[in-house]
Amino acid sequence: MDKLSAMRSFEAVARTSSFTEAANQLNTSQATVSKKVLLLEKELDCQLINRSSRKLSLTDDGKTYYEQCKKSLSDIDNIENQLRNSKNSEKGTVKITAPIPFASRVLVPLFPDFYKKHPDIKIEMILSDTQEDIISKSFDIAIRANRHFDDSSLIALSLCKNPLWLIASPEYIKHHGKPIKPKDLKQHNFINYTLFKSYRNLTLTKDNKSENVNVNGNLASNNGDAILASVINGIGIGELPIWMIEEHIKNGSLIRVLPEYIASEVPFKILYPVRDRIPLRVKLLIDYLRVNLKNR
Incomplete structure (x- = not known):
């Protein structure tokens, strides 16, 4: 039994004192409303409505249940309206x-x-x-x-x-040299971002030709700011997105490595x-x- 639907049927009958009027308000048949109320009475194991040929009246249990039922249905309707309004509101x-x-x-x-x-x-x-x-x-x-x-x-x-760029500090390049080809990165200390699944393997592209390079280093991190700080401080070469490094490129604290190659894009x-x-x-x-x- 759909308890909520049965409660709505009973509430409508109790409020209108009519199965016919309740059915009209609920846009269903009188037989359906009557059946739901009977099932509700069976579920509760008590009679809610006195039925006679002339009029309907609530039993004492029916009066008690009606007041609580009316309040519960009103609370449910208010909550549903709040949720509907919330979905359509900017608040x-x-x-x-x-x-x-x-x-x-x-x-x-x-x-x-x-x-x-x-x-x-x-x-x-x-x-x-x-x-x-x-x-x-x-x-x-x-x-x-x-x-x-x-x-x-x-x-x-x-x-x-x-898009990502390969970068290093001027100090690091001064002491370790500047990579000329992708394979040169194998000879450098590379600071890896561990959250990339293939973080020890770089793919660099030039003139529609791609090269894969395995890189290693003595430092790795799952945090981009830690990698950025490590590169700025001359620990090694890193690969970071443009939005993290553009101001450092402009002020000279970082320089691009292998700028003619297109690095990864994540x-x-x-x-x-x-x-x-x-x-x-x-x-x-x-x-x-x-x-x-x-x-x-």
């Missing part, structure tokens, strides 16, 4: 997870303009360079750098290309759980980020 919180360096350098500078357009939306950021479980931790949005996603419970949309994507309907506040943030980051 509320969007919970997102993203890599730490990307969030601090790229996402946060975009938020002032977003808040001007949507002042009633709040953003809660849980930042991590590891991949948080989106579903179990109730994230609305996740931003991740990866080439492929195969999770059927998530929708993945392209966010930005995220695109950022925006992920969110599969659902029948995306809340408006989530959709607005997704659309805003895609528009403002597509040329990154």
Whole structure:
């Protein structure tokens, strides 16, 4: 038995004192309403309605149940209306997870303009360079750098290309020499980013010809800022996205290595759980980020 449907049938009968009028209000048949009320009485093991040929009346149990039933159904309706309104409202919180360096350098500078357009939306950021479980931790949005996603419970949309450059400090190049060809990297100390699945193998392309190079070094990290600091301090050569290093290239604290070669590209994507309907506040943030980051 559908308990909620039966309660709605009983409430309508008790309120209107008529099976016929209850059926009209519920857009169903009198027989269906009568059957649901009988099943409800059987479930509760008590009579709720006194039935006669002239009129209907509630039993004492029926009167007690009606008052509680009316309150419960009203609470349910209020909650459902709040949820419906929430989905169509700009008010509320969007919970997102993203890599730490990307969030601090790229996402946060975009938020002032977003808040001007949507002042009633709040953003809660849980930042991590590891991949948080989106579903179990109730994230609305996740931003991740990866080439492929195969999770059927998530929708993945392209966010930005995220090209990578090979870089080193002038001091490191002064003491260890500048690589001329990809294979020269084998002789250098390479600082690896451990969250890339094939982080010890680089693919470099020039004139549509690709070369794979195995690289090794005495330092590796799962954090881009740690790699950046290590490269700036002359420990070795690293591979980092342009948005992390462009200011250091301009001020001379870093120089490009093998600039004529195209290094890897690990695109950022925006992920969110599969659902029948995306809340408006989530959709607005997704659309805003895609528009403002597509040329990154």
